[in-house]
Amino acid sequence: MAVAGLFLMLFLVFHLATNLLMLAGDGGKAFANAVRFLTENPAVKAMEYILFAGFLVHIALGVILQVHNYRSRPVRYHKRLQTETSQFSRYMIHTGVIILVFLVIHLLNFFFIRLGWVALPDHAESRHDFFSMAVVLFQNPWYSLIYIVSFVFLGFHLKHAFQSAFQSLGLNHTRYTPAIKVIGTIYALAISIGFSLIPLYFLFIY
Amino acid sequence: MDFKLKIWRQKNAQAKGSFRTYPVSDVSPEMSFLEMIDYLNKQIIESGGEPITFEQDCREGICGSCGLYINGRPHGPMRRTTTCELHMREFSDGETIVIEPWRSKAFPVIKDLVVDRSSFERVMHAGGFISVDTGSAAEANSLPVSKHNSDKAFDAAACIGCGACVAACKNSSAVLFAAAKIAQYALIPQGKAEAKERVDRMVKQMDTEGFGYCSNTYGCEFDCPKGISVDFIALMNREFFSSKLCKQIPGKYTRKV
Numbered sequence: 391m392a393v394a395g396l397f398l399m400l401f402l403v404f405h406l407a408t409n410l411l412m413l414a415g416d417g418g419k420a421f422a423n424a425v426r427f428l429t430e431n432p433a434v435k436a437m438e439y440i441l442f443a444g445f446l447v448h449i450a451l452g453v454i455l456q457v458h459n460y461r462s463r464p465v466r467y468h469k470r471l472q473t474e475t476s477q478f479s480r481y482m483i484h485t486g487v488i489i490l491v492f493l494v495i496h497l498l499n500f501f502f503i504r505l506g507w508v509a510l511p512d513h514a515e516s517r518h519d520f521f522s523m524a525v526v527l528f529q530n531p532w533y534s535l536i537y538i539v540s541f542v543f544l545g546f547h548l549k550h551a552f553q554s555a556f557q558s559l560g561l562n563h564t565r566y567t568p569a570i571k572v573i574g575t576i577y578a579l580a581i582s583i584g585f586s587l588i589p590l591y592f593l594f595i596y
Numbered sequence: 597m598d599f600k601l602k603i604w605r606q607k608n609a610q611a612k613g614s615f616r617t618y619p620v621s622d623v624s625p626e627m628s629f630l631e632m633i634d635y636l637n638k639q640i641i642e643s644g645g646e647p648i649t650f651e652q653d654c655r656e657g658i659c660g661s662c663g664l665y666i667n668g669r670p671h672g673p674m675r676r677t678t679t680c681e682l683h684m685r686e687f688s689d690g691e692t693i694v695i696e697p698w699r700s701k702a703f704p705v706i707k708d709l710v711v712d713r714s715s716f717e718r719v720m721h722a723g724g725f726i727s728v729d730t731g732s733a734a735e736a737n738s739l740p741v742s743k744h745n746s747d748k749a750f751d752a753a754a755c756i757g758c759g760a761c762v763a764a765c766k767n768s769s770a771v772l773f774a775a776a777k778i779a780q781y782a783l784i785p786q787g788k789a790e791a792k793e794r795v796d797r798m799v800k801q802m803d804t805e806g807f808g809y810c811s812n813t814y815g816c817e818f819d820c821p822k823g824i825s826v827d828f829i830a831l832m833n834r835e836f837f838s839s840k841l842c843k844q845i846p847g848k849y850t851r852k853v
């Protein structure tokens with residue numbers, strides 16, 4: 391869980407960095423270059439499969455965890471648990487499901503088009519023209535809203551996930567653990583805000 | 597003080613239980629929570645009823661038997677306090693207090709508020725022991741141990757096996773208990789001999805008993821009456837990985853000798 395999660399968190403950083411190139415204000419040239427580099431690089435192709443596996447493992451373990459844990463308390467309490475817990479940790483499966491739904495929408499929009507599984511919107515110039523696709527999609531306020539809301543929930547997920555992964559791997563240190571918690575919060579905020587900037591840019595600035 | 601008590605009543609392990617409400621009046625604020633139930637039980641017995649069964653022994657916070665789930669909190673609203681150490685002055689006059697047994701697949705209810713915690717015992721049997729030489733006690737200074745480690749081991753050993761960590765966990769996971777028991781041996785030289793197998797076997801037993809998996813919500817630490825830290829869970833995870841990554845199976849060698 392933790393290892394797959396950390397791997398996915400690393401992926402998010404690269405994904406965000408590439409996406410932010412869309413905001414360069416050059417009509418998507420820098421972004422297109424990056425996309426070309428990524429789609430043509432065989433190493434990245436290989437990573438794509440590992441990434442897919444990472445998602446599958448993370449999701450499968452998450453479901454197993456949830457089912458097992460639910461069964462561990464066959465008779466529930468009458469009075470709900472009042473014990474104080476780290477807020478976001480309670481809703482990992484819920485935020486996880488929201489992210490999964492978003493992921494499916496996202497893949498339908500972008501990735502499957504590239505594979506030729508799903509038809510391209512007519513305005514796009516080529517199968518790799520993600521920039522025009524982004525323009526079309528994000529100028530639809532509903533799509534942008536779904537996108538931003540999903541990333542807010544991803545932020546909640548990550549807020550717990552980051553420090554939790556270290557704890558699960560036994561990486562705990564009197565001095566560094568508080569720092570890890572702070573970095574985790576900053577990371578979660580950065581990912582949420584970073585990705586949300588893109589639809590906002592296309593909605594209001596582009 | 598007057599209270600309305602909503603208490604889980606269940607005849608035996610097989611019976612289907614239900615809540616019953618009992619009014620109690622003239623409770624002294626100085627009474628402990630268990631004394632308050634004694635007081636209620638006396639009235640129930642006098643009126644010919646079946647008293648409420650609950651587990652208790654030391655009544656001073658060291659035996660770990662008195663766990664009750666009070667108003668949504670294991671051991672009640674006070675932190676670092678067992679039910680027997682809790683006083684009625686912590687509640688407000690006229691309050692309704694809901695009292696339930698621990699709820700976990702691994703802690704089946706035997707009667708009323710009493711659960712069977714022998715699953716904890718079996719986790720201990722699986723690895724919570726050390727090999728010691730019999731005979732006269734060894735010379736104390738022959739086993740060097742750092743002050744820091746001995747203090748930490750002592751903190752871990754403060755666990756009284758009450759099960760509040762399981763009760764407080766949304767996953768009903770027992771890792772805080774297991775981690776405390778593993779850490780109390782892992783940190784001192786006496787525990788080294790069985791260290792690898794210990795963590796392996798205790799974790800396996802925990803899963804067999806049907807406790808949930810840890811998802812680091814840290815509710816256990818919040819409601820542990822002995823303040824056992826989740827740092828020990830990280831320590832247990834480290835021990836676990838090292839036992840998995842560097843396994844030495846007796847009689848098998850990586851290179852022929």
Ligand code: SF4
Pocket residue numbers: 660754755756757758759760761762772773776816819820821822823824
């Ligand atoms: S870790 Fe704390 S809550 Fe859990 S059994 Fe030990 S003393 Fe009780």
Ligand code: FES
Pocket residue numbers: 651652653654655656657658659660661662663678679680681
């Ligand atoms: S009765 Fe022993 S800890 Fe409460």
